[in-house]
Each structure stands twice: as C-alpha cells, then as structure tokens.
Amino acid sequence: MLLKNRLFTPGPTPLLPAAQNAMAAFTAHHRTADFKALFTRVLADMKDFIGTQNDVLVIASSGTGAMEGSVSNLTSPGDRVLVLTAGKFGERWRDLAKAYGCQVDLVEKPYGNTFSLDEVRAKLTPETKAVYVQATESSTGARHDVEGIAKLVRKNGDNTLLVVDAITGLGTTHFDVDGWGIDVIIGGSQKALMIPPGLAYVAVSERAWKRMESTKNPRYYFDFRKERKSAAKGETAFTPATSLFAALGAALDFVRQMGNGDIAAGRKALVDNAELAAEMTRAGVTALGLKLYSSAPSAALTAINAPAGLDSGEIVKEFRESYSAVVANGQGDMKGKLFRIAHIGYYDYLDTVGILAALEQVLTAVTDQKVEFGSAVRAAQQVFAQSRSREVAEVAGR
Numbered sequence: 230m231l232l233k234n235r236l237f238t239p240g241p242t243p244l245l246p247a248a249q250n251a252m253a254a255f256t257a258h259h260r261t262a263d264f265k266a267l268f269t270r271v272l273a274d275m276k277d278f279i280g281t282q283n284d285v286l287v288i289a290s291s292g293t294g295a296m297e298g299s300v301s302n303l304t305s306p307g308d309r310v311l312v313l314t315a316g317k318f319g320e321r322w323r324d325l326a327k328a329y330g331c332q333v334d335l336v337e338k339p340y341g342n343t344f345s346l347d348e349v350r351a352k353l354t355p356e357t358k359a360v361y362v363q364a365t366e367s368s369t370g371a372r373h374d375v376e377g378i379a380k381l382v383r384k385n386g387d388n389t390l391l392v393v394d395a396i397t398g399l400g401t402t403h404f405d406v407d408g409w410g411i412d413v414i415i416g417g418s419q420k421a422l423m424i425p426p427g428l429a430y431v432a433v434s435e436r437a438w439k440r441m442e443s444t445k446n447p448r449y450y451f452d453f454r455k456e457r458k459s460a461a462k463g464e465t466a467f468t469p470a471t472s473l474f475a476a477l478g479a480a481l482d483f484v485r486q487m488g489n490g491d492i493a494a495g496r497k498a499l500v501d502n503a504e505l506a507a508e509m510t511r512a513g514v515t516a517l518g519l520k521l522y523s524s525a526p527s528a529a530l531t532a533i534n535a536p537a538g539l540d541s542g543e544i545v546k547e548f549r550e551s552y553s554a555v556v557a558n559g560q561g562d563m564k565g566k567l568f569r570i571a572h573i574g575y576y577d578y579l580d581t582v583g584i585l586a587a588l589e590q591v592l593t594a595v596t597d598q599k600v601e602f603g604s605a606v607r608a609a610q611q612v613f614a615q616s617r618s619r620e621v622a623e624v625a626g627r
C-alpha cells in the first residue's frame with residue numbers, strides 16, 4: 230500500500246499545516262513594526278498557553294538551551310542544588326548543574342520510576358538553592374508529581390527555586406504554574422505546539438528574577454535578563470527565528486480555536502486530547518499482552534516494553550519500513566528494551582487507532598505471538614466510547 234510518513238515520536242511531533250503555511254509566507258525583517266506586532270502577540274499568548282502571569286521568554290535554541298540558561302542564570306559555583314532524576318533528561322539536569330560547578334544532591338530512581346515525596350522532602354535543606362525536575366520524563370514515559378514537589382519546595386522557603394523541564398509536559402499535563410509556585414517552567418517548539426524544532430520557551434517568576442541579581446555563573450547568549458529587557462521593548466536581544474515565530478503565532482491561534490476563542494481553554498482541550506490518546510494507547514497495548522515501561526505513565530507518551538527476547542529496534546524498524554510510522558526506540562541503556570509512542574500536540578483519534586492497528590500487524594510480523602486482530606483497537610475503542618458518553622452526560626448535566 231501507499232505509505233504516508235507519520236511521526237509518533239516525543240519530539241519532533243507532527244506539524245500543524247497552518248503553522249507550516251505561516252512560516253513559508255513570513256518574510257518580515259526582525260526590526261520592523263510587523264515583526265514587533267507578531268512578537269508581542271506571541272509573548273502574550275504564550276502566557277495564556279503556559280497559564281502564568283510571569284514573564285515568558287522565547288529563545289532561538291533547542292529546549293536544552295533554556296535548561297542550560299536555567300542553571301547558568303540561577304546559580305553560582307558551589308551552590309547546593311537538588312536534582313530529581315529517573316531518566317535521560319533528569320541526567321541532563323545533573324550534568325548541567327555539575328558543568329556549572331554546583332554541588333549536586335540527587336534523588337535518583339531507576340528508569341521508569343518516579344519519586345516519592347518523602348524522598349524529596351528528606352533531601353531538601355535550607356541551603357538548597359534550586360530543585361530541578363522533569364514534568365514528564367520523555368525517555369521513560371513517566372510522569373512526576375510536580376504539584377506535590379512544588380508544595381515541598383515552597384514550604385522550604387523562598388531561598389529554594391523550583392525549575393521544571395516541561396518540554397513534553399506543556400500541552401500534555403495540567404499545571405497551575407503560579408498557584409503552585411513554579412519559578413521556571415520550560416517548553417520547546419517541537420513538542421506540543423506542533424511546529425519545527427528551534428524555539429525554547431521559559432516562564433520566569435519574580436523570585437527567580439531576583440535571584441539573578443546575585444548569581445555569578447557565566448552567561449551570555451542565554452542571559453535571561455538581557456532577553457527580558459529587550460522583550461519589554463518588543464524586541465529580542467539577538468536575531469530571532471522569525472519564521473518560527475510566525476509558525477508559533479499560527480499554532481497559538483489553533484489552540485485558541487480549540488478553546489472557542491480562549492487559549493487557556495484550548496490548552497485544557499489539548500491536554501485532555503493527550504490524556505485520552507494515552508489512555509486509549511495503554512488499553513490497546515495492554516490488550517496485546519504488552520507491559521508499560523513506567524509505573525507512573527504520562528499523557529505525553531507511552532513507553533512499552535519489547536516482548537521478552539525481542540530487541541525493540543525490530544518493532545521500530547517494522548513500523549517504519551512497512552507503515553512509515555516513526556516510533557522511538559529507547560535512549561541510552563534503554564535502547565532495544567522499549568519503544569515509545571507519543572501523544573504530544575497534533576495527534577487525533579485516527580492517529581491513535583491507526584498506530585494500534587499497525588502494532589497488531591507489527592507484532593504478527595516480528596514475533597511468534599498469535600495476535601488477535603482488532604484486540605488492541607477494540608480496547609482503545611471502548612476507552613474512547615466511555616469518554617464520549619461521559620462527555621455527553623456532562624453536557625446534559627449542565
């Protein structure tokens with residue numbers, strides 16, 4: 230059969246056609262009124278998308294650039310910080326903090342797990358200058374309890390900042406950024422906002438801005454204060470990724486439409502979409518006798534163990550070669566052990582049912598397992614139908 234290329238990876242994610250068109254059409258120079266208008270609108274809309282009154286910066290870099298900036302701007306050499314890690318992206322926080330000379334305390338859990346709040350509480354000290362965590366650990370599919378962690382950090386006092394890598398969390402997970410007291414929350418363009426890689430977003434609290442007045446780690450391109458100063462004038466500090474801003478503007482319009490004119494409602498709809506796709510996927514893979522890799526699965530993505538004795542690379546390869554569906558293998562030590570199907574951004578019901586139907590074929594091709602066709606799809610359909618009837622009941626109950 231004909232093959233359509235489709236991404237099911239936790240970044241990059243499928244592109245929104247309206248955003249692609251907006252990018253292609255955009256030609257304005259970055260020091261013009263046209264760009265200024267776009268830039269100002271995008272920053273305001275990003276606040277609504279993230280759900281915060283804090284300043285939002287949009288920087289030309291991959292998500293890791295904003296992670297690095299969240300270490301270099303907020304710490305001095307020798308500062309004590311707490312990193313919560315249970316995957317490749319948690320390890321990135323640890324490595325970044327070490328690279329900037331921090332004294333790193335760790336809550337470290339095996340891949341696939343999450344943290345108990347007691348363990349986090351036990352590692353917090355009055356000297357802890359910042360806590361670094363992922364909202365959703367994209368290498369394992371785990372969801373961490375940001376709300377619970379935030380409560381502990383806020384109780385620890387204003388000397389401790391909470392920095393959340395929500396690069397796959399934004400748009401797949403509900404947050405109350407200001408209510409919970411998250412000081413820095415980070416996103417990336419190639420995840421839930423349905424545009425290509427190249428932009429990082431970061432929302433920064435007053436507490437974090439204040440910290441930057443005294444921190445001593447070196448920074449230049451990722452100097453958040455410089456970016457904030459420029460943004461107040463409707464400009465970026467350096468040449469912005471202008472076409473990506475145009476794409477982001479279109480993506481935010483799409484989210485607004487999803488919320489019938491309200492971006493916050495659209496964000497909620499996008500999160501609910503991911504939650505439902507993830508729930509359908511979990512039901513489908515479980516019906517096939519497969520096991521989830523994480524004990525605390527996120528809505529961002531589902532990580533699935535390869536059947537015993539099979540390299541997950543075989544599954545990934547069969548998806549790609551026979552169905553042109555790109556699913557992700559495990560990273561690092563997890564390579565060959567699991568495969569990952571994402572639900573971030575521009576995915577819908579048909580994508581979800583389609584990838585499960587393909588999984589039934591893939592397992593038939595690469596294992597000796599006798600797969601009952603329709604079993605994964607049926608389980609997903611039931612989840613979908615239940616969600617539908619709940620929705621109908623809610624509307625009727627109003």
Ligand SMILES: *Cc1c(COP(=O)(O)O)cnc(C)c1O
Nearest residue numbers: 240291292293318367396397417
């Ligand atoms: C994708 C991702 C990153 C890294 O983003 P880059 O854009 O590749 O730098 C960091 N953290 C998480 C949780 C991610 O999913």
